Amino acid sequence: MQENKPVLVVGLGNPGTEYLLTRHNVGFMALDVLAGESTTWKSEKNALTTRVDIDGMRVILAKPQTFMNNSGVAVLALMTFYKVPLENLIVIHDDMDVAVGNCRIKIGGGSAGHNGIKSIDANVGREYKRIRVGVGHPRDYDLKIDPADWVLGRFTSEQMEKITTVISDINVFAEK
DSSP states (O other): OOTTSOEEEEEOOOOSGGGTTBGGGHHHHHHHHHHOTTOOOEEETTEEEEEEEETTEEEEEEEEOSOGGGHHHHHHHHHHHHTOOGGGEEEEEEETTSOTTOEEEEESOOOTTOHHHHHHHHHHOSOSEEEEEEOOOGGGGTOOOOHHHHHTSBOOHHHHHHHHHHHHTOOTTOOO
């Protein structure tokens, strides 16, 4: 993390009420928790943004409004506008390879087929922090549905309880 440079925390999701509480939108859900209820979001650079203090640091929170597959367009525009170095970018997103209720942190790596991450990697590079929120995989539940349909589906009430807990515990500055 570069000191005295802006920190940009991006939550991935899709805009629109039809995607509101889907598995693919856990990044948006996490930002809502980080921002708090009284936060006002503004539209800029193809994203909804707000500024908050986290652990004494001023942080820009952003929800790209370009739809998941083009998230990198908004991320690049925000990083350029605010002069955010790559190591000060933190992306929160869903991950089917992590069990519901768990969270993993890593820097860099591949996209594991996640189109939002592919878009960000193509636009800004790979060496940024990723907070991967587990949404499970349909095979974990012996379901034979397309993974794309899975991530666009809604959580069960039991899964939502676990998701609520894990996103409430996210520390964007944690190392692992």
